[in-house]
Amino acid sequence: MDYKNSSTKGYVGQCKVVVDLLERGYSVYKPLVDDNGIDLLVEMKKRYADKEEAALHPIFASIQVKYSQSFDSYASIRLDVKQSRADYIALVCDDKEDTKCILYMENKSKTHRWTKSIQIKEGNKNNQKKFIHYWTDYITPPF
Numbered sequence: 001m002d003y004k005n006s007s008t009k010g011y012v013g014q015c016k017v018v019v020d021l022l023e024r025g026y027s028v029y030k031p032l033v034d035d036n037g038i039d040l041l042v043e044m045k046k047r048y049a050d051k052e053e054a055a056l057h058p059i060f061a062s063i064q065v066k067y068s069q070s071f072d073s074y075a076s077i078r079l080d081v082k083q084s085r086a087d088y089i090a091l092v093c094d095d096k097e098d099t100k101c102i103l104y105m106e107n108k109s110k111t112h113r114w115t116k117s118i119q120i121k122e123g124n125k126n127n128q129k130k131f132i133h134y135w136t137d138y139i140t141p142p143f
Contacts, residue, residue: 009067010067013067014030014039017092017102018040021141026044028042036085037085037086038062039086041061041063042060042141044060061088062085062088064086065091075119076118076119077118079091079116082113083110084110087107091103091138104141105138
């Protein structure tokens with residue numbers, strides 16, 4: 001789908017992530033200000049064994065949402081993250097062939113720009129198996 005501008009596309013991506021996380025049972029909150037790359041906050045209740053402890057002392061994770069509608073190569077997309085204080089990155093992917101997914105990964109470099117190529121479609125032309133980041137490794141939120 002073509003969006004009228006990048007702001008609209010970003011908002012649609014955030015909404016898709018919110019729906020995905022709500023369907024997984026998370027509580028999701030939106031900051032009033034989109035500051036330092038933090039688009040959403042998620043309550044990490046699943047880290048507690050005791051529900052009363054979770055209610056008294058909630059822990060939150062911050063998320064930056066990225067939206068990709070194009071492939072970097074035959075079978076992969078390229079994630080490009082600028083400096084962001086967010087704990088996690090949520091990458092919303094879809095293309096013209098109806099490949100749709102939301103990928104979650106830890107933001108391991110909050111002070112520097114980083115990139116990662118993620119294989120979305122099966123098969124690569126050179127049959128490489130090592131050092132491939134498969135999309136299926138990122139579909140479950142790590143928080």
